[in-house]
Amino acid sequence: MASYFEEHDCEPGAGPRQEEPHRQALLELARSLFNGLEIDVGFLESEDWDHRLPPPAAKQAVESLPSVPVTPQQADKGLKCPVCLLEFEEEEVVRKMPCEHIFHKGCILPWLGKTNSCPLCRHELPTDDEQYEEYKKDKVRRQQQAHRLEYLHGAMYT
Numbered sequence: 001m002a003s004y005f006e007e008h009d010c011e012p013g014a015g016p017r018q019e020e021p022h023r024q025a026l027l028e029l030a031r032s033l034f035n036g037l038e039i040d041v042g043f044l045e046s047e048d049w050d051h052r053l054p055p056p057a058a059k060q061a062v063e064s065l066p067s068v069p070v071t072p073q074q075a076d077k078g079l080k081c082p083v084c085l086l087e088f089e090e091e092e093v094v095r096k097m098p099c100e101h102i103f104h105k106g107c108i109l110p111w112l113g114k115t116n117s118c119p120l121c122r123h124e125l126p127t128d129d130e131q132y133e134e135y136k137k138d139k140v141r142r143q144q145q146a147h148r149l150e151y152l153h154g155a156m157y158t
């Protein structure tokens, strides 16, 4: 009776040898995942921020927001304050965020006292919260890690 390998017209061990370059990539991938896991474990507490409202903007960042007058063009366009939805009046003095969005002082200050981002585009101001600032840095590190993994994944399948 013919053996399994004769019937299937292949040699035992031929498969794994062909897989060698892939195995190397797989090992590096596994090591990266393991290292990534170590980073995540260190910042486990700050992971919470994914599900929480970011902290208030730093007082200094809020105080340094420039006060600008509404231009005739902005008033003509009927530009509205995104918080209270009232149209701005020409020459009215408003607060400008770094993202160029403008708000009534009385609208944006209470908002930034609750959370640090622009209500319109989520542009973030710095905060006084060390834990949150650490989380933001960690998020950048995790993104870099993800890019490295994507690169390795690409190397495995090309």
Ligand SMILES: [Zn+2]
Pocket: 081, 082, 083, 084, 085, 086, 103, 104, 107
């Ligand atoms: Zn307003």
Ligand SMILES: [Zn+2]
Pocket: 097, 099, 100, 101, 118, 119, 120, 121, 122, 123
């Ligand atoms: Zn904005």
